[in-house]
Amino acid sequence: MSDRTTGVRYPMLPLVLVAVAVVAALTLAVLVTRDEARDQPTAAEVQLVDPGDAYDPVAAGEPLPEGYRRGLARDAIAPVYQPAFASPEDVDWPSDTLVIGVAEGGEAKAYPVTHLNQHEMVIDSLAGIPILVTW
Secondary structure: OEOOOOOOEOOOHHHHHHHHHHHHHHHHHHHHHHOOOOOOOOOOOOOOOOHHHOOOOOOOOOOOOOOOOOOOOOOOOOOEOOOOOOOHHHOOOOOOOOEEEEEEOOEEEEEEHHHHHHHOEEEEEEOOEEEEEEO
16 A cells, blocks of 8 residues: 555564454453443343334324425435354455454454445344344
C-alpha cells in the first residue's frame, strides 16, 4: 500500500489494520464479559414481532418533519436472517477486509462490511443471545 501523493510505501499497513481489528474485538469481548450486572434475555425469552404489526407513523397519517425526504420504501433493504459462517482457515479474504466483530460467551463472529453494504442488517444470535448487526 502506498501514499499516492508522495509514493511512500507502507508495507506493514495491512498487518497493522488487522492487528487493530483483533485488539478491538478482544477489547469488546473483555468489556462484554465484564458486564455481568446487565440482564440479557435468552433466545427463548425473546418474542419476535411480525414487521407488519409494527407501528408505521407515515401509514398512520402522521405528518413528516419539515425537509424530510423519504428515500427507499419501508423494508426495501432485506436483512440477512440466517447468515452462513466459515472457520477462519476456510476463508480466503484479503488481509485488509473490514469486518464488524462480535464476541460473547466464548463465541465470536465476523461480519464483512462488503456484505453489510448490501443488506445493512444481520439478525443473528451469539451465545444464545439474539443480536442485530447493522452498518
